[in-house]
Amino acid sequence: MRPPPRFRGSGQPSFDHSPMARSHRPTRWCDVGSAYAKAIGRRNLSGAGPGRSGWMGAVTSVPFRLIGDQRMDRVMPAWAEHYPPFDTVVGYSDLGHAFLMSSRTGEYGILDPYSPGVKAYGVFTEVTDFVTRVLFDPSVITYVLQPGHVADIRRRLGLLADDEVYIATPYPFLGGSETPDAYQKGGVWVFFDLVAQAHGLE
Numbered sequence: 496m497r498p499p500p501r502f503r504g505s506g507q508p509s510f511d512h513s514p515m516a517r518s519h520r521p522t523r524w525c526d527v528g529s530a531y532a533k534a535i536g537r538r539n540l541s542g543a544g545p546g547r548s549g550w551m552g553a554v555t556s557v558p559f560r561l562i563g564d565q566r567m568d569r570v571m572p573a574w575a576e577h578y579p580p581f582d583t584v585v586g587y588s589d590l591g592h593a594f595l596m597s598s599r600t601g602e603y604g605i606l607d608p609y610s611p612g613v614k615a616y617g618v619f620t621e622v623t624d625f626v627t628r629v630l631f632d633p634s635v636i637t638y639v640l641q642p643g644h645v646a647d648i649r650r651r652l653g654l655l656a657d658d659e660v661y662i663a664t665p666y667p668f669l670g671g672s673e674t675p676d677a678y679q680k681g682g683v684w685v686f687f688d689l690v691a692q693a694h695g696l697e
């Protein structure tokens with residue numbers, strides 16, 4: 496598998512800082528999983544449906560986790576000062592991409608810790624809108640969530656526990672291959688700290 500393209504850029508997108516009301520209705524995990532399975536079925540370019548071999552392999556679970564609103568300076572302190580437009584972490588992918596949000600503007604973005612860089616995706620009033628509009632987008636499914644790649648890793652390492660991600664070892668920017676046998680499981684917050692140290696972020 497070819498490594499996915501990395502997000503590049505300064506991480507400083509221009510935002511509208513006008514006040515914005517956001518609603519915080521809880522997201523039911525079963526609803527997210529059901530909607531994700533439907534999105535895979537609709538957008539699988541090979542015509543294979545969920546759970547069948549296709550362009551992204553067999554999909555057996557949602558390859559990301561939503562965690563509510565967590566302050567970025569508490570859970571990812573080494574990253575927070577480098578991406579000041581975002582102050583909240585709302586989730587992460589099984590491969591370690593962080594889903595970020597600005598509590599001031601409602602802007603959402605995805606952090607690729609290996610690049611590193613953040614790609615902003617615009618303003619959403621609810622996290623469920625971000626999930627539907629961004630995480631279910633075919634390009635994000637293919638290059639960020641990579642459910643087929645995750646399924647191959649899961650078959651080797653087993654399911655993730657709470658607060659765990661699959662970690663490429665060595666990190667790709669240090670020469671790692673990102674093949675399924677190059678991954679191990681580890682705590683997500685320790686992972687973000689260690690990758691930040693490897694990048695020289697303080």
